[in-house]
Amino acid sequence: MSFEFNNEKALDVLIWWVEGSDGSIEYEEEQKVKEVLSDMNYSKDIYYQDTLMYIGSLPTEKLDDLVEDAISYAKQNYSKHDKQKTVSLLHAIAKSNDNVKEGEREKIDRLKNEFGVKELGYFEEE
Secondary structure, three states: OOOOOOHHHHHHHHHHHHHOOOOOOOHHHHHHHHHHHHHOOOOHHHHHHHHHHHHHHOOHHHHHHHHHHHHHHHHHHOOHHHHHHHHHHHHHHHHHHOOOOHHHHHHHHHHHHHHOOOOOOOOOOO
């Protein structure tokens, strides 16, 4: 089974990666994901049917590779604006339950570094 990245699917993987940092996906986070995907005119069907089903079919040892591939795809294909928006969106999702957990913060900080993003900017500041 192959997973072909595009801008939407790369974001889907990054959402899943940050959202599940603590081993569970909370209701507030799930609602924020739905809101974010709707606001961006991204397909919730692709996220739930394609991306999450693909992720669910992978053995655990392949999940890290998928995340690394999504980060690489985004670094190469997202504009500076898209990188900034992605980091801000992921932070908004992490903060949706009123508390950005350590694992979420580490992942968002890594993406800020990888993407060359200095501030959260678009949606909310820390």
